[in-house]
Amino acid sequence: MAKLRAMNEAGNITWDLVDVEGADSIRLCDEGLAMEIDHDSMLAAAPDGTSASDDFGDSIVSDCFIPQIVFSTTVGYRLDMVGDTPPTSICSLFDLDAYPGKRALNKRPLANVEWALLCDGVPKDEIYDVLATSEGQDRALAKLDTIKDSVIWWSAAAETPQLLADGEIVMGSTYNGRLFSAIAEQNQPIGMLWDAQMLDFDGWIVPAGLPEDRLARVMDFLNFATDTQRLADQAAYISYGPARASSAPLVGNHAELGIPMAPHMPTDPANAQNVFVTQYEFWADYRDDIDAKFQAWLAK
Amino acid sequence: MASTTQEFRPPFATFTAPLSALLAALFGFVVGNAYGEPWIGFVMGGVLGAIIAFAIDKLPFGRTQSRLGTIVILGLAGLMTGSAGGVVSGVLIGAVLSWFIYWLDRGEYRKNVPLYYTAGQTLWHNAFMLICGLIFFFLIAPLLPVMWLSFNAQDFFTFTPEMLNFEAAGYSLKHYRNFLTTEEWMIPLKNSLIIAPIATVISVSLGTLAAIGLSQSHVPARRAIMAILISPMIVPLIISATGMFFFYAPLGNWIELNLGLSQTFVGYVKVILAHAVLGVPFVIITVTATLVGFDNSLTRAAANMGANPVTTFFRVQMPLILPGVISGGLFAFITSFDEVVVVLFVGSARQQTLPWQMFTGLREQISPTILAAATILVVISIMLLTTVELLRRRSERLRGMSPG
Amino acid sequence: MSETTQSGPMLSADGVPLKTSLARALRRQKIRALLLISPLLAFVLITFIIPIASMLFRSVGVLYLDMYRAVEAKAHTRLGSRLNYEQSGISSLFRTSGRKLEDVGEDFEDFFKDADSGMVKGPFWHGLMQGEGGEDLLNDRLGLLTDLTSLEASSDLGFTLSGETAALLPWAARAYADWALFTAIVDEDDVSKKKPWAGVYAALALDLADPATQSAVAAYSGSGAAELQAAVANIADMPATEFRAYFEDIDDKWVSGETWALLKVFGSQYTSGYFLNAVDMKLTPDGIEQRPDNERLYLKLFNRTLIMSMIITVSCILLGYPVAWLLANLPMRSANVLMILVLLPFWTSLLVRTSAWKVLLQQQGVINDIFVWLGFVADDARLVMMNNSTGTIIAMTHILLPFMILPLYSVMKTIPPSYLRAAKSLGATNWTAFWRVYFPQSVPGIGAGSILVFILAIGYYITPEIVGGTDGVFISNRIAYHISSSLNWGLAAALGTILLAVVMLLYWLYDRIVGIDNVKLGG
Structure with missing residues (x-):
């Protein structure tokens, strides 16, 4: 994001297309750094003729966002370190008695504060109301304080699988595709929780202010890369769900292992029993506030 | 330089034997500790050290023979623990111990100090060398796991049990x-x-x-x-x-x-x-x-x-x-x-x-691909630095200067 | 010789007074030196000093904004993020309000649509506003827009404002002018075709709510008169134009004096706010005060950075001195071989060395594994050596050690070993000879190495980030965070300026005491 803004200020956009998460796309769109997209005219319709915006549905979280995949932030744990009672609830994260050992959590507030409030007894549908208040934010941090000494904070998603493989942590949050690849492709003794997974979208934005010729090339690529079949195809490599509704039935087997991928998708009904869908507007609006508090809290 | 080593032999009973036994006892303590009986290890190590020192001092073997012999014996002892790790540590301990005993026994520890140095000064000199050695080890140590892990068969920065047991399955060249x-x-x-x-x-x-x-x-x-x-x-x-x-x-x-x-x-x-x-x-x-x-x-x-x-x-x-x-x-x-x-x-x-x-x-x-990359770069720089040093020596020789 | 003492000034061989001749030679020498230096000096000035200076200048600038237009120019969120560091909660206030402002306008749009559906179409507005005589107002608004967006004003807008309408409907004319300029310049669209943004309807409602305007509209006969009169006829159905209530509805912070006072304080062209923030103070309407306890961060970080850099420097001296001594006193052959051992880690990528330390130091890492295997520590009480300051210190000492060894070595190389022997033969003990004779001569090397290590340590960022956890991170990590994640570049620049000032001070002190020329790196 920093580089994009710097490019915008310097008037030298060297990127044609940027891969961002949903919440970032809202910020970029709000700042005018991303181009607004007319999804129906610029993107391919579904094979049955459903327009692109209907096919993508809720995943179009801002006017600039071209969704690509659905992923979730969830928790993985070391099978050999949790004894006979593997965790089934997200609140195991905060249960140092039942699951002693280190945890790895994201160095950003997203997901951490929601889980903290949920496990502090806030009903799921009130979490964002509570989090919008200063007291609610303090409450979330107070809950996180109870495990702060046992937390290793990650800033790159690859760290948690590495820490799990080392046995350095007993459990840690990361993206579901990372856990899938550690479990299925690398055969690590790791299990994963789907409870209270934070569903999020990843996709493209086009930087504002691209010259015509580059823009045409980019739109051409996007039209191809986000059509129904292409989105379904990428699921053969990692367990991230396609953002289009029409792609879901086309999800096939893993490219190398040959196992069906559908059960590993965060959107699979069996996995999606207790899901947080990231509240983008909330995060776009409150990110600065909560982030500042969170970072100050971390540094204590 | 040959002269001092042959002329000077420190007393065996009051110098070489106790010190050798002490080092061996320390090794014994460490090994014993791994099995939960540090003091038994300590005593056994001490006895073994004294025996080896005696053998090196009295038996008419040359340097290479004595050292190889010790290494083989301790390696075999390590084999009895039944793991590849045991053999490796046996060999390592054997190498260190036999070098140490030989170094003491033949008086080589005085080789690099002036003749007039007192015992205390010699001790300090050698302790200083040990400190420097440890610092060099500190400098180089982090590179060793890098090289080792670059042959990992898995995609993580982790020593797998297969790697630690030196099984072929744990290693691969795929990152290279x-x-x-x-x-x-x-x-x-x-x-x-x-x-x-x-x-x-x-x-x-x-x-x-x-x-x-x-x-x-x-x-x-x-x-x-x-x-x-x-x-x-x-x-x-x-x-x-x-x-x-x-x-x-x-x-x-x-x-x-x-x-x-x-x-x-x-x-x-x-x-x-x-x-x-x-x-x-x-x-x-x-x-x-x-x-x-x-x-x-x-x-x-x-x-x-x-x-x-x-x-x-x-x-x-x-x-x-x-x-x-x-x-x-x-x-x-x-x-x-x-x-x-x-x-x-x-x-x-x-x-x-x-x-x-x-x-x-x-x-x-x-x-671990980045470790493979790093290993290749380290090897290249070793070769570069060595070449530069060899060239320097060659040009010195050519110019008829004495090697400085 | 005796003649010259008798008469006139001393002359050089060609008959020019010696003084002049010397002065000329000196001048020539100076010019030659400067000529030799100038290419590099220009290179460094242009490609380094100017960029850094302009970067640091960001720490005092602040955007001057008008909330209303800022929403459409999309700068309000950035202002919000910026002010959030002064009073938390401002950022979300700006962001949510910016989004909801649109809704308020839409209420009015619906009303006008019910009154006459033509009123929500482009041609009605264009007809109403197009005309002559409103140039002053239009230029005013153009000025504000170009201030805000740093866009070039193009000469042809395809639109001129009617003076008559501007007098009749002052708010609507202003809002429409803003929109038209925005559409023409930023979006490069045709003003006459598109319908204006919702804010314009709110402005029109504000005008029509005034009874005087209502009667003027009745008398108005220009383009769009019928629609306006239809709207006035339905005025009773119009939503109330109490904008204060709307803002209060969006968030009651808008009606608190504090928010506006804050905007006023930061509304000027330059601000000390970033710097105050960087030392945990804040500018409030009542003056400068310290931040609340749970937001104080930077002084602590500066402190930690300095203390840890000092520890790292001292450990580098302790470890580097014996090695440098050994290298300097061994015969060249062995010294060069050992030098390879010093240079090898130096040649290995910083990233690789840092991750190697990660493998070594973590709780399931090599060192802990060996300790556990040897039975020195229990399996459930493994030492925590990483993700805290210990990890940072160990890894950074290792990484910076060559920077200590090389200058020390090059200084020690110049100390003749005969001095030590002379001292000893005069009866000094080993220790006295070293401490009184050798050590003082090696001090410049220690100074050079220390300054190098300290300065490099203070600005380190990647290693603390990877092995530092939360209590081993440095101020540079915060700078990087503000540059790449929070996008608060002003604060990052202020922190950077302070850090740079500290480094400059150290450099100056060093230059005074030891002299920068004495820094040597090997060779």
């Missing part, structure tokens, strides 16, 4: 294959090999000139100039990186628009300039340091005999300050070759350098 055959790594390597040498040439040529200017006796505002030239080294990198980004982005635009150069070419130019400026302080520092000892009457003599300034520079001054220039150049090269923050900001995807790729490799997909 990945490094050498994929564009993902070869293009960054190529980029680094383009950017670093050019940046080095720029900073060395400009830096050497400026250092010569700076070392003259009357330079106005010398301190201020020096401070400015050194500044790329002292400004925290992250600030330099952002500052340069804001500067180079519009500059690049302007060049592309007005001079009609391609974006890729301009991208390289930006990174090269940025790296060149970072390398400048190292060249300035090393070259001015060499020039401090430079005798200016030499240039005057050359001028006296009719050489023009350019000839004087290349024929008289340059050969004398060459060592400084080369070492400055090495620093500048490594600065560029190992730089990741500035290139992340200033470069675009086409100028991805090796450290950049390593950085992404570390942050995005922790993969």
Whole structure:
């Protein structure tokens, strides 16, 4: 994001297309750094003729966002370190008695504060109301304080699988595709929780202010890369769900292992029993506030 | 040197035997500790040490035979524990112990100290050597797991049980294959090999000139100039990186628009300039340091005999300050070759350098490929440094100088 | 010789007074030196000093904004993020309000649509506003827009404002002018075709709510008169134009004096706010005060950075001194071989060395494994050596050690070993000979190495980030965070300026005491 803004200020956009998460796309769109997209005219319709915006549905979280995949932030744990009672609830994260050992959590507030409030007894549908208040934010941090000494904070998603493989942590949050690849492709003794997974979208934005010729090339690529079949195809490599509704039935087997991928998708009904869908507007609006508090809290 | 070792044999019963036993007892303690019985290990180690010392002292074997014998015996003892790790530690302990005993027994520990040293001074000398050895170990130690892990069969930075048991299944060359055959790594390597040498040439040529200017006796505002030239080294990198980004982005635009150069070419130019400026302080520092000892009457003599300034520079001054220039150049090269923050900001995807790729490799997909890359680079630099040293010795020999 | 003492000034061989001749030679020498230096000086000035200076200048600038237009120019969120560091909660206030402002306008749009559906179409507005005589107002608004967006004003807008309408409907004319300028310049669209943004309807409602305007509209006969009169006829159905209530509805912070006072304080062209923030203070309407306890961060970080850099420097001296001594006193052959051992880690990528330390130091890492295997520590009480300051210190000492060894070595190389022997033969003990004779001569090397290590350590960023956890991170990590994640570049620049000032001070002190020329790196 920093580089994009710097490019915008310097008037030298060297990127044609940027891969961002949903919440970032809202910020970029709000700042005018991303181009607004007319999804129906610029993107391919579904094979049955459903327009692109209907096919993508809720995943179009801002006017600039071209969704690509659905992923979730969830928790993985070391099978050999949790004894006979593997965790089934997200609140195991905060249960140092039942699951002693280190945890790895994201160095950003997203997901951490929601889980903290949920496990502090806030009903799921009130979490964002509570989090919008200063007291609610303090409450979330107070809950996180109870495990702060046992937390290793990650800033790159690859760290948690590495820490799990080392046995350095007993459990840690990361993206579901990372856990899938550690479990299925690398055969690590790791299990994963789907409870209270934070569903999020990843996709493209086009930087504002691209010259015509580059823009045409980019739109051409996007039209191809986000059509129904292409989105379904990428699921053969990692367990991230396609953002289009029409792609879901086309999800096939893993490219190398040959196992069906559908059960590993965060959107699979069996996995999606207790899901947080990231509240983008909330995060776009409150990110600065909560982030500042969170970072100050971390540094204590 | 042979004379001292043969003349001097310290007393066996009061010196060699107890000390050997002590070291062996320590090893025994450690090994025993691993099995939960440290003191039994301690006693057994001590006894074993004394026996080996006795054998080395009294039996008529040469150095190689005694040492090999000890290593084999302890290796076999390690085999009894039934694991490959046991054999390795047995062999290691055997090597260390036999070297130590031989070193004590034949009086080699006095080899490098003057004859008049007292026992205390000799002890201090050897302790000092031990300390230095440990510091060198500290310097090198982190490189060992890097090399070892680069042969990992898994995609993690973790020693698997197979690796620790030295089973073939735990090892693989796939990370080397990945490094050498994929564009993902070869293009960054190529980029680094383009950017670093050019940046080095720029900073060395400009830096050497400026250092010569700076070392003259009357330079106005010398301190201020020096401070400015050194500044790329002292400004925290992250600030330099952002500052340069804001500067180079519009500059690049302007060049592309007005001079009609391609974006890729301009991208390289930006990174090269940025790296060149970072390398400048190292060249300035090393070259001015060499020039401090430079005798200016030499240039005057050359001028006296009719050489023009350019000839004087290349024929008289340059050969004398060459060592400084080369070492400055090495620093500048490594600065560029190992730089990741500035290139992340200033470069675009086409100028991805090796450290950049390593950085992404570390942050995005922790993969031992970067360890393979590092191992290859370490091996290359060992070869380079060794070649330089061998060449130096050869030229010394040729010039008939005694090896210093 | 005796003649020269008798008469006139001393002359050189060509008859010029010696003083002049010397002065000329000196001048020539100075010029030659400067000529030699100038290419590099220019190079460094242009490619380094200017960029850094302009970067640091960001720490005092602040955007001057008008909330209303800022929403459409999309700068309000950035202002919000910026002010959030002064009073938390401002950022979300700006962001949510910016989004909801649109809704308020839409209420009015619906009303006008019910009154006459033509009123929500482009041609009605264009007809109403197009005309002559409103140039002053239009230029005013153009000035504000160009201030805000740093866009070039193009000469042809395809639109001129009617003076008559501007007098009749002052708010609507202003809002429409803003929109028209925005559409023409930023979006490069045709003003006459598109319908204006919702804010314009709110402005029109504000005008029509005034009874005086209502009667003027009745008398108005220009383009769009019928629609306006239809709207006035339905005025009773119009939503209330109490904008204060709307803002209060969006968030009651808008009606608190504090928010506006804050905007006023930061509304000027330059601000000390970033710097105050960087030392945990804040500018409030009542003056400068310290931040609340749970937001204080930077002084602590500066402190930690300095203390840890000092520890690292001292450990580098302790480890580097014996090695440098050994290298300087061994015969060249062995010294060069050992030198390879010093240079090898130096040649290995920083990233690789840092990750190697990670493998070694973590709780399931090599060192802990060996300790556990040997039984020195229990399996459930493994030492925590990483993700805290210990990890940072160990890894950074290792990384910076060559920077200590090389200058020390090059200084020690110049100390003749005969001094030590002389001292000893005069009866000094080993220790006295070392401490009184050798050590003082090696001090410049220690100074050079220390300054190098300290300065490099203070600006380190990657290693603390990877092995530092939360209590081993440096101020540079915060700078990087503000540059790349929070996008608060002003604060990052202020922190950077302070850091740079500290480094400069050290450099100056060093230059005074030891002299920068004495820094040597090997060779």
